Structure formats: C-alpha cells, structure tokens
Amino acid sequence: MHRLSSFLLLVSGYFALAFAGLLQRSCINKDCSALRVSFDNPPINLFNAPSISEINAFLTSLRGTNTSTKVVVFSSSVPGFFGSHLDLHLLDGSTNSSAINSTAVLDQYYDNIELLVSLPTIFIAEVNGRTWGCGDEHLLRMDMRFAGPDAQFSAPEASLGVLHVGGLQQLVQLVGPGLAAEYMLSSAQVDAQEAARIG
Template sequence: MSEPFTFATLQVEADDRGIVCCTFNRPEVRNALNLEMVQEVRRLLEQLAARDEVRALIFTGAGGQAFVSGADIAELRERGRAEALQRINNSLFREIEQFPVPTIAAVRGWALGGGCELAMACDLRVAGESARFGQPEVRLGIIPGAGATYRLPRLVGMGRARELIFTGRIIDASEALAIGLVNYVVPDDEVLAKARALAEAIAEGSPLAVRFAKMALNAAAEMSTDAALTLETIMQAVLFEDEEKYRRMSAFLERRRARKS
C-alpha cells in the first residue's frame, strides 16, 4: 500500500495489509488538537475512505506523554458562539465514528477533553498503563461539546458518565478498563503492538462483512429494534451471495474434511 500522505501535524504509515497508523504529532503541546490538526485528520479520512484496500485505522500520539491532551486551549479560549455552532471537533469525531472500517485508539498518557472524546469515537481502545482519561471541561467553564454527553453514557452507563462529566475527575487506565471505557490495558511499550494485533485480526475477516458489521452496529445505537434488525437482514442477504462468502466457507469445510481424514 503506497503512502502519499504529507501532513504538518500527523505522521501516517500504511502497510501492505491495509492497516494505517495515524500519529498525532504535536508533542511539544502534548498533541493538543488545534484547527490545523482537525482539518488534516478530516483530509486523511477522506483519502482513506476512497481506498478499498484499507482494513483498519489506528490513532496514537507522538512522544509517549499524551494521546491527545485535549483541544488547544489557546484556540478554544478565542472561539465564540459562531465557532461552537460550526461543530468543529464534534463533526470530525462523527466522521471517525462513521469511517467505513474499524478504528482503534492506542492511548498512552493523557486523553482529556477532546482527546477522550476522540478515543470514544473510535471503535476500540487500547490503553497503556500510563493512560489517563477525563472530561474536565466544566472546570474551564464549558461542557464536553464533542460527543462525550452522547458516547460516554453508552460506554460506561449514565451514572458514571454523570459523575465524570459533573466533577471533571481524571481516571487511570485500570479504572477505565473496569468501567468499560477501554477494551484492553497493557504496558506502555506494548500499546501499539496490541493495537496492531487487533487490526491484523480485523484484516483477516471479509472486508465487506466487516464494513457491514460496523455499519449495522452504528445504526443499532440510533434506530428502533425493528429497523436495526431489518438493516441487519438486508446486509446478510447481500453477503449470502457475495463471492467472498462462498470462498471462505468452502475453505472452512475443506479444512474440516482434512482434519477428519
């Protein structure tokens, strides 16, 4: 997979299995999310969505001290009502959530405010032992405005979400795992390896089936039960006549016959 990616705030690597790793690269400010980074991530998503060979997208932070420490406060302080209504970060995280293939946040160090919201917009989260998560916005006179009031309750339950948002309390990796905010906690030096292992496992599946599964899971959170089940049925009908399904099931049956012989 070629790598024609050139960005000022991101480092992007892609391998021949279709696994892309995007590193937020502003370590001098703990990878704070500024407008330039938002625009570059959006451009990257647009480029990758057009590539059928992409199987998974990993996000991580440079420098080891932070995934994304939050929105750039210097920029945020100057934003007014008009900028809030533009949904600058909110709309980007929605794009990440709806990205066609699974996304994985590989988190070391700080993931606060917008950084935590970005991680929650990903499908899976791998945390290093140094990871710290929180929504401290109320301490700055604002609310979590980029999806935390929507996604955090769905991950950890309404009661815990209320506590974390109302108090702005920062939690460590072990607590994040216990309440369901992250999928795995590993030593810091194993975070990317674990994220890549997950991405490789995803890449083993049928590309169309994985994309449909993500689409169905996203829709299930926002549709009625009947509508979600109807969508699932339609997707399954398409997959039942997909050549990939015949190839994979035939290979499975051949392996089973070989084991019996």
C-alpha cells in the same frame, strides 16, 4: 482587495507547509489495509487549527470508495500524551493567524468526531499517556480502545463550564449515566485500570 486575497492565500499556504505532518502514517500490514496514524503535535498534542484540519483531511480521504484502508490504529508520538484539549483561542477567536477561520475549524472538528462513527473503517485507539478533552472525545468515538499503564483519561471541560459535546453520548453508552455524570462533573482523572473496570 486582490492584494489581500493573494496575501491570505500565501499565508494559508505557508501555514499548511509549516504544520504539515502532524499525523505520522505507516502501514501495519503488507497491503496497507491496516494503517497506524500517530499524533505528533508536541508538547501535548493540542487540538489546534492545523491538527484539526489535518485529521479532517485524513478522515475525509477514507470516505472515498478508492481507499484500501480498513483499519486505523491511532497512537501518539508525543511521550506522555495521546491527545489533549482544544486550543481555547479557537473559542474566543483570538488565534495566532488572521488566516484561520475559527468557525470553519470548529465545523471540521465536529465533522471529524462524526466521521469516526459513520465511516466503515475500524478505528482503534492505542493510549499510553494522558488524554483530555478533545483527545478523550475522539477515542470515545472509536470502535476499540487499548490503554497502557501510563494512560489517564479526563474531561476537564466541566470545570470550565463547557460540555464534553463530542463524547458524552458514547460515554453514557459505555459506562452508564451515573458513572458518566460522575466522570464529567468531577473532572476527575481515571487511570487505565479504573477505565477497564468501569467499561
């Protein structure tokens, strides 16, 4: 048993090192009270175990009273993508590593989207590319969203029979129940101009 726990500790340490740096951080102003955080998980900014854990560590760090960060602008370093869907292997338990506890990662995911609305920090999404599923859920929970000409929004979960849990309530508040239902049930893609028009 001791060997197994040592091995798992080694593997999880390696895993953390191998995937470190999926969030690129830089100060926007001199005192770093405004911070830019860019998702960098190519090729599509998949929400997998390492990215969810790193987002959780970052958001949790903002919970402390010592933080000087008041504003966070989320963007992407991956051309054409802001954020995509959840790694579906987390749902069926077939992740690439036995060191990953899917239930714990999904708990972190839900913690992340809750932290976006409960922290006193102002969160801004700067979207210039596709954002689907989890990416969509995250940006719907941010305080402000700015979309460039290449932005596309979609909630493809409905076509798989999965509910858009993390963003449905916010979408209803932003566009009303009728448009929210149409968006969710059709799995349609909405461009920046249409998103601005409907709210």
